[in-house]
Amino acid sequence: MASPQSIGYTGLIYKIAIPSPLRRVFDYLPLDSATHLDPGTRVQIPFGKRRIVGFIIGEADHSELKLSRLKHINAVLDEEPLFPPEIFNLLLWSSNYYQHPIGEVLSAAIPGKLRSARPLHPQKMFWRISKKINSKIIEQLTRAPKQKALIELLLPSEGLSKQAILDQGFTQTVIKSLQEKNFVESFEQQAPKTITAKPPPKTNLKALSLNNEQAAALDAIRKTENKFECFLLDGITGSGKTEVYMQAMQDQLNAHKQCLVLVPEISLTPQTVDRFAERFDCQIASLHSGMTDNERLASWTSARDGSASIVIGTRSAIFTPLSRPGIIIVDEEHDSSFKQQEGFRYSARDIAVMRGREESVPVILGSATPSLESLHNTELNKFSYLSLSERAGGASTATMTVIDTAETILDTGFSDQLLFKINQHLTTNNQVLVFINRRGFAPILNCLSCGWIAECKDCIAQMTVHTKPPSMRCHHCGNSQRLPSSCPNCQSLELGTLGVGTQKLEQFLQQRFTSFPVMRIDRDSTRSKKKFESMLDEIRSGDPCVLLGTQILAKGHHFPAVTLVAIVDADSGLFSPDFRGQEFMAQTITQVAGRAGRAERPGEVIVQSRHASHRILRLLSESNYVDLAKLLLTERKIAVMPPYAQLALIKADGPQLKATIDLLKQIKSFSTQLIQQSESTISSIGPMPAPMEKRAGRYRSQLLFKATSKPIMQRFLTQLVYQIESLKVSTGVKWSLDVDPQEMI
Numbered sequence: 001m002a003s004p005q006s007i008g009y010t011g012l013i014y015k016i017a018i019p020s021p022l023r024r025v026f027d028y029l030p031l032d033s034a035t036h037l038d039p040g041t042r043v044q045i046p047f048g049k050r051r052i053v054g055f056i057i058g059e060a061d062h063s064e065l066k067l068s069r070l071k072h073i074n075a076v077l078d079e080e081p082l083f084p085p086e087i088f089n090l091l092l093w094s095s096n097y098y099q100h101p102i103g104e105v106l107s108a109a110i111p112g113k114l115r116s117a118r119p120l121h122p123q124k125m126f127w128r129i130s131k132k133i134n135s136k137i138i139e140q141l142t143r144a145p146k147q148k149a150l151i152e153l154l155l156p157s158e159g160l161s162k163q164a165i166l167d168q169g170f171t172q173t174v175i176k177s178l179q180e181k182n183f184v185e186s187f188e189q190q191a192p193k194t195i196t197a198k199p200p201p202k203t204n205l206k207a208l209s210l211n212n213e214q215a216a217a218l219d220a221i222r223k224t225e226n227k228f229e230c231f232l233l234d235g236i237t238g239s240g241k242t243e244v245y246m247q248a249m250q251d252q253l254n255a256h257k258q259c260l261v262l263v264p265e266i267s268l269t270p271q272t273v274d275r276f277a278e279r280f281d282c283q284i285a286s287l288h289s290g291m292t293d294n295e296r297l298a299s300w301t302s303a304r305d306g307s308a309s310i311v312i313g314t315r316s317a318i319f320t321p322l323s324r325p326g327i328i329i330v331d332e333e334h335d336s337s338f339k340q341q342e343g344f345r346y347s348a349r350d351i352a353v354m355r356g357r358e359e360s361v362p363v364i365l366g367s368a369t370p371s372l373e374s375l376h377n378t379e380l381n382k383f384s385y386l387s388l389s390e391r392a393g394g395a396s397t398a399t400m401t402v403i404d405t406a407e408t409i410l411d412t413g414f415s416d417q418l419l420f421k422i423n424q425h426l427t428t429n430n431q432v433l434v435f436i437n438r439r440g441f442a443p444i445l446n447c448l449s450c451g452w453i454a455e456c457k458d459c460i461a462q463m464t465v466h467t468k469p470p471s472m473r474c475h476h477c478g479n480s481q482r483l484p485s486s487c488p489n490c491q492s493l494e495l496g497t498l499g500v501g502t503q504k505l506e507q508f509l510q511q512r513f514t515s516f517p518v519m520r521i522d523r524d525s526t527r528s529k530k531k532f533e534s535m536l537d538e539i540r541s542g543d544p545c546v547l548l549g550t551q552i553l554a555k556g557h558h559f560p561a562v563t564l565v566a567i568v569d570a571d572s573g574l575f576s577p578d579f580r581g582q583e584f585m586a587q588t589i590t591q592v593a594g595r596a597g598r599a600e601r602p603g604e605v606i607v608q609s610r611h612a613s614h615r616i617l618r619l620l621s622e623s624n625y626v627d628l629a630k631l632l633l634t635e636r637k638i639a640v641m642p643p644y645a646q647l648a649l650i651k652a653d654g655p656q657l658k659a660t661i662d663l664l665k666q667i668k669s670f671s672t673q674l675i676q677q678s679e680s681t682i683s684s685i686g687p688m689p690a691p692m693e694k695r696a697g698r699y700r701s702q703l704l705f706k707a708t709s710k711p712i713m714q715r716f717l718t719q720l721v722y723q724i725e726s727l728k729v730s731t732g733v734k735w736s737l738d739v740d741p742q743e744m745i
């Protein structure tokens with residue numbers, strides 16, 4: 001048999017990744033032999049009948065393909081790779097770890113504008129004096145003063161951009177007349193690439209003097225001397241974590257380095273950006289989903305070329321290249337929005353830690369309610385633990401009480417005791433925050449005669465009744481329908497609602513506390529940024545009012561005049577089918593509670609529950625979040641669940657349930673063979689229908705794998721995915737893999 005060397009082509013070829021679900025790279029011949037292309041460089045290549053943008057991944061001196069089957073690269077789009085080697089390695093690592101095609105990973109990591117054949121620094125038109133000109137000619141121009149002035153402007157320069165000339169008040173016609181006389185000529189050049197940021201001020205007058213715990217935290221961060229170390233900054237709400245971040249950032253700015261800050265949702269935390277802008281006299285680049293493609297590209301470029309000293313962004317900003325990396329900060333590290341739930345399902349928090357290691361910079365993960373994963377990493381001494389246990393600026397922490405509602409008749413969700421408390425706080429000139437956990441609490445339309453319940457036609461889920469405008473909506477797929485006037489099942493006219501949602505509570509509270517405004521803050525009411533801002537202004541005025549809302553209220557906002565936080569019903573989170581349900585509920589209660597009494601007024605937290613003696617509520621009211629987290633960790637250890645095990649979830653969805661289950665059965669049989677061959681300790685659960693079996697018209701099922709170590713899981717998944725790729729999947733059925741899943745629905 002001939003050796004493979006003799007079949008294919010021998011000579012320089014490049015391995016190129018393209019943005020497609022194909023988990024492979026393609027061989028291409030160089031454009032010319034003069035330029036050597038580094039990994040991460042974008043190129044344009046012929047692909048089928050199209051020309052597409054791909055990335056150089058590596059090179060080889062041999063291809064399995066014959067020369068006649070190999071094509072040349074069409075064009076090289078970047079003079080240098082878009083990513084420095086550290087970030088390129090990070091992207092390769094992420095592609096392997098999350099088992100996602102490298103082409104899609106690379107494409108997700110760059111601004112949308114660069115996914116086309118657009119150069120990073122487009123050529124611009126410049127004008128300069130042509131060689132033929134001399135002083136005699138200039139004198140002859142006295143009758144054309146504008147032309148003379150332009151010559152005088154251009155003479156001392158090596159050329160000016162067309163825009164710069166127009167900006168000086170010259171018209172297109174003036175340039176043209178000079179060009180016709182051959183006095184000036186145009187040339188193309190790239191805009192300057194490396195822009196140096198202005199040197200930072202050495203002293204910072206605005207920094208607060210730190211309390212002992214803050215000072216100890218900052219000291220520990222300083223001791224890293226710019227080597228990699230990951231810190232978990234566990235600080236209760238209002239303990240001054242942001243102040244610690246800012247002083248650690250100041251150190252980096254003084255050393256002429258850049259800071260990368262990740263936040264869960266910029267639209268909900270504009271204060272962080274404002275606080276940085278107020279504190280630091282340097283360029284701050286933001287990166288988030290609310291930006292246009294051009295804004296995004298501009299921010300990304302300013303991070304990459306070093307003109308922005310601070311880069312603040314959401315999840316995807318973790319891949320932004322920096323020219324002078326100094327520190328990475330992940331605020332609210334427990335927040336599930338750092339995990340991408342679709343497509344390339346990465347955790348920006350976990351990648352931040354890997355990135356710190358690659359770039360040799362310190363990483364700070366901050367939270368008032370750290371994730372069990374991060375707490376576990378401090379136990380393993382992988383992360384250093386820093387704690388801020390008291391509120392900065394002297395504000396006292398809120399007390400928490402639980403009202404047992406097991407035997408109580410509630411009025412629209414409220415006990416008399418809670419209504420009395422709300423009244424008491426409002427009439428003593430304070431603000432009240434009423435929190436409702438929307439999951440499972442939205443009002444459901446049902447028939448009082450036959451028990452019929454309105455369900456979404458495309459999901460296995462109930463429709464939610466909305467009053468503004470009157471309609472039923474599915475919160476899983478967005479279906480919307482008019483409210484029926486009679487029961488479609490028995491034609492009875494007696495239709496009622498079950499459960500309470502924000503709109504129903506809003507109505508009730510308005511009728512009950514007529515002299516105080518009730519402000520509803522949820523996804524629906526905050527859709528308009530202007531409206532939300534004006535609501536925030538009213539709240540900041542400090543006048544007594546009721547703030548009513550969902551999850552959004554648990555994120556980022558400071559409400560200094562709030563003295564009472566009421567959690568209407570804690571029970572859905574306490575008994576969730578998701579293994580993270582209790583952790584999530586404890587975080588939510590603690591985060592919402594943290595909004596109370598931030599200034600000089602002491603706060604109070606009241607939780608209603610039909611299970612008042614539940615250990616989560618007991619531990620939170622009698623002790624604190626970290627003690628509770630430790631208990632949850634012990635339980636996870638016994639159950640061999642994350643962070644003591646690693647999970648990977650294979651999901652399938654399609655037009656019929658059976659086809660999805662069948663696909664997962666085949667995958668399961670592959671996995672059984674692999675597990676037997678390698679004798680590794682991997683267990684599987686399923687296939688089974690997903691907790692939400694049907695969503696947006698598609699049936700869903702899942703197969704869960706559990707391993708006791710990450711390397712074992714990695715090896716297994718790589719082999720398994722390779723085998724799944726060779727499967728013929730029935731039409732309409734799709735599969736995906738979620739490594740370290742956050743949610744199992």
Ligand code: ADP
Nearest residue numbers: 208209210211237238239240241242243392393
């Ligand atoms: P966190 O980020 O932990 O919620 P912040 O950094 O926002 O806390 O601080 C809460 C409040 O306390 C802010 O108003 C901040 O200005 C103030 N603060 C923080 N550190 C100090 C300090 N050392 N001395 C006085 N006030 C402080």
Ligand code: ZN
Nearest residue numbers: 447450487490
């Ligand atoms: Zn009916």
Ligand code: ZN
Nearest residue numbers: 456459474477
């Ligand atoms: Zn639906």
